Amino acid sequence: MLTSRIIPCLDVRDGRVVKGVRFQGLKDAGCPVELAKEYEAQGADELVFLDVSATPEGRSTHRHTVSEVRAQLSIPMTTGGGVRVADDAALLLEAGADKVGVNTAAVSNPQLISDIANRFGSQCAVVAIDAALIDGSEDSWEVVTQSGKNRTGKSAIAWAKEAVDRGAGEILLTSWDRDGTRSGYDLALLRAISDVVNVPIIASGGANEPLHLADALRAGADAVLAASIFHEGDYTVGQLKEYLRKEKFAIRL
Amino acid sequence: MSSSVAIVRTGVANTASMVAGLRRVGADPQLCEDAETVRTAPYVVLPGVGTFGAGIASLKRMGVDEALKERIQSGLPTLAVCVGHQLLFQQSEESPEAEGLNIIEGSIQGFPPEVTCPQLGWNLVTAPKGARIFESGYAYFANSFRALHADPDWKMATADHGGEFIAGLERGAVVTAQFHPELSGPWGLSFFTRWLEVGRGRSS
Known part of the structure; x- marks a missing residue:
């Protein structure tokens, strides 16, 4: 059976990892290649690189970063940020990404999902x-875009279903209420979305301790994504995997 | 000297990971799209492509389908990955109108509705007895369809996602993988290495 995946997420701006990553023993904690290698060595099942550059130059630097990481990385890499048309996805896949994430642009133009899936x-x-x-409300969620600035009023559950109907192969589900709070993933949200789609779901937003990851997997997530707990050095991927294995999850060690 | 590996350029396939993986084990990968190279290269990789139908259409358009078939039937070192693995069969539910390379009898089918689809992630591959290229271990899969049966002259590696399916096949220096060795960490790299070793001396 498939194992539950642990996915560190790195924010990259203009070719550098941002959002303070503090590793001991790494010469340069802002270097995407060094960090990717470190996480792979710890046992990460895949990596997400989110391009948070704000300029066209930053986007093109990001493609260069993707190809540099690819040359060193032997596990899957998803990247996203700034993908507006299928050709943007093509450039990232050619550079060496294995999966491409879309967010705001897909909400305003859902056809983008079909374009990428068909191609x-x-x-x-x-x-x-x-x-x-x-x-x-306690059990209805709306989609937010533009890094939370824009509340769309669109039902997150309906949007998840539509995304899958249009060809999405995976959903990266971030609780905007929990992101960065370290108060645990939004389990009700995970249950609600995993009830209505059959594609894998990556839980994101709120992880602070091993129990949070286990809770998310029990609530229907196929994978758990986290940033701060890894970057701050609270836990290694390996420590979390040991914990999850003791909790009887199928884990690749 | 590093082994020269020709990766068939199927158009929509993402070859960057394959190139990087093969380089990491010391091979010298080159993209190719002509029948002569497919016939004579010491090693050939047929990478994953978008869909079964698009894959076979792309091989036919390049005119490499027959060369590939001959190569596999004569046992020259060949690795077919993901949809590449599926193309060796006769047909697929994914593209019912398309005809595969027809090297292996049988058809490719979707996963049962009770499991997540696509299968995305790491699954345990169990190596067949007497395998030289396959070893048991975790491999990374990204597929919505899979094969269930193959001719007994192929050694069959298996995995389970809503029931047992074929994770890969091995016959001499020809090997197929439903998973992505290029994304399967150190285990995947050692899979490449064993294929290159088994192929040494077998290549033309």
Whole structure:
């Protein structure tokens, strides 16, 4: 059976990893290649590189970063950020990404998902959904875009279904309420989305301790993504995998 | 001297990971799209492509389908990955109108509805007895369709996702992988290395 995946996420701007990564023994903690190698050595099942550059120059630097990481990395790499048309995805796949994530652009133009899935296959098409609880509700979420600035009013559950119907092969589901809070993944959100789609779901937003990862997997996630707990050096991927294995999850060690 | 590996340029396939993986084990990968190279290269890789139908159409357009078939039937070192592995069969549910290379009897089918699809992630591959290239271990898969049966002259590696399916096949220096060795960490790299070793002396 498939193992549960652990996926460190790195934010990259203009070719450098940002969001303070603190590793001991690494000469340069901002270098994407060095960090990718470190996480692979720790047992990461795949990596996500999110391009947070704001300029066209930054985007082209990011493609260069992807190809440099690819040359050194033997596990899958997903990248996203700034993908507006299928040709943007093509450039990233050619550079060496294995999957491409789309977010804001897919919400305004859902055809983008079909374009990528038809051209490169669903297994390449990751739809990132940022979901936030609707004010006053405990069980309905709306899609937010533009890094949380724009609340769309669009149902996250309906959007997940539509994304899969259009060819998404995987959903990267981030709880906007939990992201960066370290208060655990939004389990109700995970349950709600995993009930309605059959593609794998990557849980994101809120991980702080091993129990959070186990909870997310029990709530229906196929993979768990985290940033701060790895970058701050709280846990290695290997330590979390040991824990999950003791909790009887299928884990690749 | 490093082994020269011709990767068939199927058009939509992402070859960057394959090139990088083969380089990491010391091979010298080159992209190719002509029948002569497919016939004579010491090693040939047929990488994963978008769909079964697009894959076979692309091989026919390049005119390498017959060369590939001859090469595999005469046992020259060949590695077919993901949809490449599936193309060796007769047909696939994914593209019912398309005809595969027809080297292995049988058809490719979708996963049962109770498991996630696509299968994305690491699954345990169990190597067949007497295998020289396959070893048991975790491999990275990214597929929505899979083969269930193959002729007994192929040694069959298996994995389980909603029931047992074919993770790969081995016959001499010809090997197929439903998984992606180029994305399967150190295990995948050692898979490449064993294929290159078994192929040494077998190549033309």
